Amino acid sequence: MDFALTQEHEMIREAARKFGEQEILPGLAERDRAHESDPAVLKKMGESGLLGVCIPEKYEGMGADYISLGLACEELERADSTARVVMSVHVGLQSMTLMQWATEEQKQRWLPDLASGRRIGGFGLTEPNAGSDAAHISTRAEKSGDHYILNGEKTWISLADYADQFLVVAVTDPTASTPTKGMSAFIVDRTTPGFSSRPLKGKLGVRAGNTGQIFFENCPIPAENLVGGEGNGFKIAMSALDHGRYTVAAGAVGIITACLDASVRYANDRKVGGEAIGRKQLVQQMIASMVQGREIGRLLYQKVGWMKNQGLRHTREVSLAKWNNCAAAFDAANKAVEIHGAYGFSDEFPVERHFRNSRGAMIYEGTHEIHTLMQAEYELGYRTDRPLDHSLPAWPFE
Ligand SMILES: Cc1cc2nc3c(=O)[nH]c(=O)nc-3n(C[C@H](O)[C@H](O)[C@H](O)COP(=O)(O)OP(=O)(O)OC[C@H]3O[C@@H](n4cnc5c(N)ncnc54)[C@H](O)[C@@H]3O)c2cc1C
Missing domain, CATH: 2.40.110.10 (Butyryl-CoA Dehydrogenase, subunit A, domain 2)
Incomplete structure (x- = not known):
């Protein structure tokens, strides 16, 4: 077992983090407040190569592996959920599903435009x-x-x-x-x-x-x-969800990280009775629980990324990762709001936005209840997965 990230993983993670900081965060609070999306972000995502991260080079993608896709989603959602949603629908639900199910002629017709961002998929x-x-x-x-x-x-x-x-x-x-x-x-x-x-x-x-x-x-x-x-x-829709859920599970870890970073900063700065609130055991308990969520969440989604790389079916594992990580992200965001006190209740601090965004991820790509039922059904033997007639290409790509 090898938990180490490769140099390519680190480069993609860094590029996605920079993209979040430089292209998503500026003006985001205002856009979020005004309910306004910026289509220029989509264009820039295409130009950055992120929309083709795990698409083979022969279709104008970057040709990186599926763990790289997870890392990109984690870093993008650390900035805001909106860019990760683009990765989920454009890369996960559409491009990867085409990689899995489309004919070679269809792949050549659609994937290069999608991987380069010349066209956007939903x-x-x-x-x-x-x-x-x-x-x-x-x-x-x-x-x-x-x-x-x-x-x-x-x-x-x-x-x-x-x-x-x-x-x-x-x-x-x-x-x-x-x-x-x-x-x-x-x-x-x-x-x-x-x-x-x-x-x-x-x-x-x-x-x-x-x-x-x-x-x-x-x-x-x-x-x-x-x-x-x-x-x-229906089979195609369900395998699309295997890819979409992976991106959502990875992104949820980004929300936890963002909430943790903001909470640690705030807990060290904010003084009560002359002492940083980070010294209070109940605040420490919340921080520790967020660390737990981040670390377990990362292990769960990266295991799924590894399974994708091997070309293994992973419907059960990705459901677990999505179910666990989205609940952990919502819990972390809730705790981050708590740690920020009244300031957490204001959009002056980003934790309020993460709190609202993280709630959505417990609904889309299978609600919390649907994944709870799936996990119970697998364990009870009421649900099993057969290998699909079409599987996602294993990595490295041919
Ligand atoms: C921000 C956002 C983006 C989205 N993007 C897309 C997209 O790009 N494409 C797309 O196709 N969809 C998208 N969706 C839709 C999303 O996938 C659905 O909202 C989700 O599947 C839940 O369906 P529903 O809203 O109809 O709720 P319902 O299915 O009506 O569920 C309502 C409640 O009943 C519970 N429930 C339902 N069935 C059961 C059951 N069998 N047992 C126990 N409890 C149950 C649910 O858990 C939930 O609590 C998006 C949703 C959101 C919020």
Whole structure:
């Protein structure tokens, strides 16, 4: 077993940290307060290479391993959740899912633009009446000649107003023996006639990021945009979540680190009765618990990164990492607010933003309850994973 990071890992971690400090944090508090996203950040992420971190060089990616993706997410979310959300949907949910399921011709068509950030990718699974219950989506794609006609609506879609293309899951066979066998996945270009989007307002967190609804009204989708064959849509969506959850689990460690750094600084500066509050045992208990969250969280996500590198299926392990790390991040942010006293209740200090952002991560990519159930079901023997017909390419890439 080797826990050491390579020189390349350290370089990517450092580059992502600098990106967070230089490109995300300036003006962030104002954007967050105003619920305003900055599309220039997306462009800069593309130029920095971060959007292609674990995409093979033959598709214009950096060709680094999956642990590098985790490290990048950790460092980006240390600044703010919005940039990590971009990594989750663009790299995790779309590019890596295409790496896993698309044909070589499709990979050549889509991956270079995604890896370089020339085009931005999103992911459309959730609907107004189907979130956790993704088996009962109702967006419909009907075959008509060499096209599918797409009708329906997706909600809570990250980058709804900015993504150039979405990986969308729709029902192609409503008569299938089980609903999950009647779904297919498509790449939907935002320029498709009948496509529209609308931003969601009034969010608790990820305020400097774009989240919205996307609508399909008789959208003609070319049959060559079908990914992974008809009837595989649900499987594709679930393997997309294996990648998205990994980025969320890694990012959660960044939130803990940010909260810990701010809390240590504050606990050493703030005096009560002439003594730094860091000297108080109850404050120390909170700091110690945050350290515990950071260290366990890192081990959990990096183990998943290692499994991805080996090309192993890791649905159970990534669910555990996402479930544990997001709860630990919310707990750390809550403790950080507590340590800051009334100042933690104000957006003058970043811990308030991390507190709101960390709550969202316990909802998306599987709620806290869904992961609790998954972990119990695996242990009780009610749920097992078979190897998939298509696996994510192991690293090093061919
Ligand atoms: C900021 C943000 C960004 C998002 N981005 C995307 C995106 O890019 N693409 C996308 O497709 N989706 C996205 N989502 C949607 C997200 O994945 C869903 O919100 C999530 O899956 C939960 O679905 P829901 O909101 O419909 O809640 P519901 O599924 O209705 O759940 C409501 C409550 O019921 C509980 N519950 C549900 N089912 C069960 C059960 N079987 N047993 C026990 N309890 C249960 C849940 O845990 C929860 O507490 C995003 C959400 C947010 C907040």
